[in-house]
Amino acid sequence: MNTKVLTTLxxxxxxxxxxxxxxxxxxxxxxxxxVPSTDLSAIRTAQQETKDALARLFRIGxxxxxxxxxxGFSIRSLEIGSSLSMSELLKLASFLDNVNRIKTYGKxxxxxxxxxxxxxxxxxxxxxxxLANEINRCILSEEEMADDASPRLxxxxxxxxxxxxxxxxxxxxxxxxxxxxxxxxxxxxMRDNRYCIPVxxxxxxxxxxxVHDQSSTGSTFFIEPAAVVNLNNQLKELDLQEQEEIEVxxxxxxxxxxxxxxxxxxxxxxMTTLDFIFAKAKLAMEQNATEPIFNTEHYIQIxxxxxxxxDKKKAVPIDVRLGKDFDLLVITGPNTGGxxxxxxxxxxxxxxxxxxxxxxxxDRSELSIFSEVYADIGDEQSIEQSLSxxxxxxxxxxxxxxxxxxxxxxxxxELGAGTDPTEGAALAxxxxxxxxxxxxxxxxxxxxxxxxxxxxxxxxxxxxxxEFDVETLRPTYRLLIGIPGKSNAFAISSKLGxxxxxxxxxxxxxxxxxxxxxxxxxxLEQSRVTIEKEQQEIAExxxxxxxxxxxxxxxxxKIDQAKDKILRDANEKARAILQEAKDVADETIRDFNKVGAxxxxxxxxxxxxxxxxxxNEKNGKLAxxxxxxxxxxxxxxxxxxxxxxxxxxxISMNLKGIVNTLPDARGNxxxxxxxxxxxxxxxxxxxxxxxxITAPALQRTNTGKLKMSKSFSVSSEINLLGCTVxxxxxxxxxxxxxxxxxxxxxxxxxxxxxxxxxxxxxxSHLKRLKYVKEYRLGEYGEGDAGVTIVTFK
Numbered sequence: 001m002n003t004k005v006l007t008t009l010x011x012x013x014x015x016x017x018x019x020x021x022x023x024x025x026x027x028x029x030x031x032x033x034x035v036p037s038t039d040l041s042a043i044r045t046a047q048q049e050t051k052d053a054l055a056r057l058f059r060i061g062x063x064x065x066x067x068x069x070x071x072g073f074s075i076r077s078l079e080i081g082s083s084l085s086m087s088e089l090l091k092l093a094s095f096l097d098n099v100n101r102i103k104t105y106g107k108x109x110x111x112x113x114x115x116x117x118x119x120x121x122x123x124x125x126x127x128x129x130x131l132a133n134e135i136n137r138c139i140l141s142e143e144e145m146a147d148d149a150s151p152r153l154x155x156x157x158x159x160x161x162x163x164x165x166x167x168x169x170x171x172x173x174x175x176x177x178x179x180x181x182x183x184x185x186x187x188x189x190m191r192d193n194r195y196c197i198p199v200x201x202x203x204x205x206x207x208x209x210x211v212h213d214q215s216s217t218g219s220t221f222f223i224e225p226a227a228v229v230n231l232n233n234q235l236k237e238l239d240l241q242e243q244e245e246i247e248v249x250x251x252x253x254x255x256x257x258x259x260x261x262x263x264x265x266x267x268x269x270x271m272t273t274l275d276f277i278f279a280k281a282k283l284a285m286e287q288n289a290t291e292p293i294f295n296t297e298h299y300i301q302i303x304x305x306x307x308x309x310x311d312k313k314k315a316v317p318i319d320v321r322l323g324k325d326f327d328l329l330v331i332t333g334p335n336t337g338g339x340x341x342x343x344x345x346x347x348x349x350x351x352x353x354x355x356x357x358x359x360x361x362x363d364r365s366e367l368s369i370f371s372e373v374y375a376d377i378g379d380e381q382s383i384e385q386s387l388s389x390x391x392x393x394x395x396x397x398x399x400x401x402x403x404x405x406x407x408x409x410x411x412x413x414e415l416g417a418g419t420d421p422t423e424g425a426a427l428a429x430x431x432x433x434x435x436x437x438x439x440x441x442x443x444x445x446x447x448x449x450x451x452x453x454x455x456x457x458x459x460x461x462x463x464x465x466x467e468f469d470v471e472t473l474r475p476t477y478r479l480l481i482g483i484p485g486k487s488n489a490f491a492i493s494s495k496l497g498x499x500x501x502x503x504x505x506x507x508x509x510x511x512x513x514x515x516x517x518x519x520x521x522x523x524l525e526q527s528r529v530t531i532e533k534e535q536q537e538i539a540e541x542x543x544x545x546x547x548x549x550x551x552x553x554x555x556x557x558k559i560d561q562a563k564d565k566i567l568r569d570a571n572e573k574a575r576a577i578l579q580e581a582k583d584v585a586d587e588t589i590r591d592f593n594k595v596g597a598x599x600x601x602x603x604x605x606x607x608x609x610x611x612x613x614x615x616n617e618k619n620g621k622l623a624x625x626x627x628x629x630x631x632x633x634x635x636x637x638x639x640x641x642x643x644x645x646x647x648x649x650x651i652s653m654n655l656k657g658i659v660n661t662l663p664d665a666r667g668n669x670x671x672x673x674x675x676x677x678x679x680x681x682x683x684x685x686x687x688x689x690x691x692x693i694t695a696p697a698l699q700r701t702n703t704g705k706l707k708m709s710k711s712f713s714v715s716s717e718i719n720l721l722g723c724t725v726x727x728x729x730x731x732x733x734x735x736x737x738x739x740x741x742x743x744x745x746x747x748x749x750x751x752x753x754x755x756x757x758x759x760x761x762x763x764s765h766l767k768r769l770k771y772v773k774e775y776r777l778g779e780y781g782e783g784d785a786g787v788t789i790v791t792f793k
Contacts, residue, residue, distance in 0.1 A: 001036045001351070001372060008375045009347040011036075013309055014283075014357070021282040024068035026268070027275030034276075036354035038371050043294060045117070046280075046356025051291045052116035053281035054358070062282070063105045065275035067091075067098035071268045078258040083251045087142040089135050092257060092264075096132035099267050102274065103127050104780075118277070121270050126263040131256055138249055145246050153245045160238045167195050167231045174225060182206050184220045193239075194232045196222040280357055288312060289358035292349070292367045298407070298441050299323035299368055300346065305361035307345045308352070312360065316477035320346055322443065323368065326462040328436050329481070330455040331445045333466035338477040339445040340377060342466065343411045346443060347375055350409060370441075371407040374400040378413065390418030397431065404440050412444040415451075425450035436461060551679075637685045639663055648685045650678065656688055714742040719750045725761045732762060736790070740771050746791040748778070753786045762788055 006012055019031040037043050074088050084092070106122025138149035147154045171188045175197060180186065182203035189196055191212035198220045199207050209225040224232060257264070283289070287308050301324075304317035320342065322329050331339045349359045353367040376396045397412070404410055416428030425448040432454065435442045444451075455463040467478040637648060646659045648671060657673035667682040718735045720728040732749065739747045751758045766775045771793050778787035 001038075001354075002374070005347070005373050005375050006035075006351065008377055009344055009351060009373070010309060011348060011351045011355075014348070014352060017308075018279055018283050018357070021279035021286075022275050023065040023279075024272065024275050026068060026070050026272040027065060027279060030272060030276040031279055034355050036351045037356070038354065038369055040294060040296065040369055043354055043356060043369070047291050047294075047353075047358070048117045049277045050280040050284060050356055050358055052118050053277045054284050055116070056118070057278070057281055057285055060105065060109070063102065063278070065098065065102065065271055065278070067094040068268070068271040068275055069095060071095065071264055075261050075265055078254060078261050081258070083247070083254040084257070086139050086145065086250065089250065089253055089257070090139055090142060093132045093135035093139075095268070095271075096128050097136075099125050099271060100127035100129055100132070101780075102271065118274070121274055121277075124270050125267055126260075128260055128263065131260065134256065135253055138253060145249065149249045150245060153242065153249065156238055156242045156245060160235060160242065163231055163235045163238065167228050167235065170228050170231070171195060171197060171225070174227075179207060189222060191222045191224075193236070194224050195228060196224045199223045284358035287358070287360040289360045290363040290365065292353045292359050292361070292365050294353065295366060295368050297323065297368065298327075298370070298409075299366060300350075300441070301366040302346065302349060302359075303362040303365045305345055305349060305359065305365065307341055308348070308360050310341070317361075318342055318345065318477070318479040319481070320479060321481065322346070323441050326460045327439060328432060328442045328455075328461045329444070329464055330432070330451050330461065331443065331464045331466065331479070332447065332452055338466040338479065340413050341477070342479050343375070343377060343413055343443055343445060347373055347409065347411050368441075369407075370409040372404070373409045373411070374404055375411040376400065376413060376415075377411060390424075393418060401431070401434065404435070404438075406439045408440055410435060410440055410442045412442070415444045415446055416448065417446075421448065424448065429454050432461070433458075637682055637687055639667065639682055642682070647688045649688045650680050651684050651686060652680075653678075714738045714744060716744055716746075717748040717750060720758060720762070721750060721752050723758070725758060728758055729761060729765050732765060736769065736772075740792050744792065746789060748782070749788045749790060750783065750786065751788065753784075759785070759788065766790060 015032060015034060018034065019028045022028040022031050037046075069091060071092070074084055074092060077084060077088075103122060103125045106118065106125070138146055140146050145153065147157050168188065175183060175186045175188065179197065179199075182199050184198040184200050187198065189198060194212060196212055197207075198215075199222075201214075201219050201221060204211070204221050204223070207223050207225060209223045209227075210229065211221050211223050213222040214220060289308075300320065300322045302318070302320040304319065306312055306315040306317050316338070318338075320329075331342060333339055349361070349365075350367055350370060350373055352359055354369065359365065359367075376393060393414075397415075400410055412431075415431065416424035418424070419427075425446075428444070428446060428448060428451055432442065432444060432451070436458070452463055455461045462481060463483060464479055464481045465483050467480055642659060642662065644659055644662065647656065648659055649656050650671060650673070655673045655678075657671040657678070660670040660672045660677060663669040663682045668679060669682060671678050671680055671685070714735075716739075718732065720731065723731065728751070736747070749762055751762050753759075763775065766772050766788070773791045773793045775788055775790045777785050778789055782789065
């Protein structure tokens with residue numbers, strides 16, 4: 001791939017963005033060296049790796065390769081038997097700790113997850129945890145070896161401490177005793193790493209010992225008293241022994257590391273590769289990018305593509321296709337309408353895709369493999385070479401025509417511009433014909449009407465335009481394939497205030513054929529806009545019908561379920577009533593048979609009345625009660641005063657809920673009843689008082705009552721980053737009350753790491769809350785020490 005096109009299409013800027021996503025310097029180096037490939041197998045492998053890394057980022061979260069570094073010098077030193085310094089060994093231990101974390105990150109969370117292209121990388125890592133632990137145990141920092149690194153080092157340092165104490169004891173007795181009047185200051189100092197006392201010059205002969213230094217004025221001599229010379233000598237010997245023992249420990253640690261040089265080299269290579277792959281995935285996540293599908297037929301179909309260097313919130317997605325129905329696309333339209341961006345988007349997507357990067361477009365977008373991409377975009381006029389704009393463009397066009405073949409993608413911006421329009425248009429048509437006859441995939445932008453006619457009249461050549469709204473004088477940046485664009489020069493000039501007299505005079509200069517052609521384009525554009533609006537309305541109607549059908553189906557299913565339940569209940573009740581009636585009848589017949597002919601009329605009447613009472617009792621239970629009609633004195637809901645969050649009751653269902661949406665023109669609205677969101681009409685609602693609960697653990701007033709109206713929308717996380725301690729505690733206190741009332745089992749408090757002041761304040765506040773069961777710092781994957789997980793009672 002020629003290097004010039006990488007700059008022209010701003011591929012180098014994408015590489016800069018990619019490099020920022022890598023954590024380690026070796027990973028950044030791989031990013032900077034990334035260039036498009038023409039090997040389809042390698043491209044698909046790279047795309048699959050990016051896709052699998054992106055899936056892990058979404059599923060598990062991000063990780064860091066920051067401790068990965070180039071170990072080449074250290075490994076070569078170990079291979080020749082040299083000892084590493086404390087700094088080099090600490091870096092090696094940090095690298096191995098990072099390897100261990102990445103190895104853990106790569107393990108499957110569930111056994112049912114399928115294998116992916118990154119499994120081999122993670123499995124190939126060798127953490128060597130024992131070596132890392134040994135180094136971290138022995139070496140505390142780049143300049144300090146631990147006392148416990150070896151028994152001999154511990155003994156030497158204990159002796160040094162004892163000797164130091166003896167020296168200080170003797171010198172202190174001298175400074176505060178007999179030598180006090182001889183001293184300039186009552187202090188103990190160091191000269192040439194030996195302990196001395198500052199003696200006045202006139203008393204130098206009074207203090208026996210070795211003179212190590214004198215002050216600049218000559219008034220003070222720094223003398224090592226004879227009484228501590230031997231102790232200072234012992235201390236010097238111990239220092240030498242300590243340094244020798246440290247060298248022995250470093251040699252031992254280096255020997256342990258030297259056994260694993262091949263594993264270290266393999267780990268460093270894998271860590272660098274993984275850092276590079278995850279950098280591609282992080283860039284894809286930031287750009288909302290997807291994996292393109294590659295083909296070998298030189299066919300391109302981009303769905304809702306956005307130029308990756310434009311603001312993704314403002315960039316208008318475009319659909320582009322090339323190579324199947326036509327191999328040459330001519331894009332026309334006014335300036336600043338998005339023609340050049342469309343060219344750059346297609347070229348840049350091709351380069352990114354062949355480099356193994358995802359592209360910011362919808363899934364199932366298709367790209368093809370091109371051995372070369374050529375682009376003549378922008379005005380690169382060369383003053384040194386005495387080239388005009390036209391000459392500069394034509395020089396690049398000649399180079400492209402000399403080197404392009406059927407495996408090339410050619411992009412031309414304002415082809416034929418910068419010279420006489422008639423000659424420029426004729427030259428542009430000849431160039432496009434040359435490329436078209438050789439089957440070279442080409443996109444070109446132009447203002448020439450002759451090229452629009454050429455595209456309309458030539459097979460496998462298609463027109464396209466960047467849409468422009470004449471009413472607002474603003475481009476919509478939509479790319480419309482199959483429709484030639486109109487320059488709209490007269491309309492724009494009129495909107496900007498140019499007089500009608502001048503515009504009419506300009507129109508007279510245009511031939512009847514050109515004017516008729518522009519009118520046909522305008523009519524086509526108007527028809528297209530009308531058809532698009534009608535298609536949009538039809539799509540909305542279809543969606544509405546589909547929604548109504550689903551609602552009707554759900555309603556019918558509910559009715560069928562309710563009907564079945566009613567029939568089952570009715571049958572059960574009928575069976576129970578019949579059984580009870582049978583029992584009463586049997587009892588009555590037995591009573592009459594017992595009494596017989598000698599029956600007492602009054603006694604029989606009592607029994608008959610008892611049976612009648614039982615029948616009346618059953619009839620009363622069967623009567624319909626608790627009619628759900630709205631009582632006459634019940635207060636109705638006022639549509640004008642109704643607000644989201646108001647508590648209401650659905651009369652027909654006897655359910656209470658919270659207003660979720662305001663009523664539409666027909667009075668229909670949604671009410672949230674627990675976990676169900678139900679559609680109803682405002683005439684089926686009555687207001688209810690907002691429910692309250694009493695929370696003894698949260699009492700701050702005499703009533704201890706807290707409203708629940710906000711508890712339905714409480715988040716499971718609060719972010720305190722950027723707050724002062726006072727602001728954070730106030731927000732946290734209010735949030736925890738709401739979360740507890742919403743019955744959340746636990747919440748996540750994000751306070752960041754920083755100096756630790758905010759974390760300490762948050763945890764101190766949590767200790768005082770009675771309704772907090774426990775709290776802890778976040779674990780790996782939860783935010784580490786930057787968050788606190790709170791569990792309620």
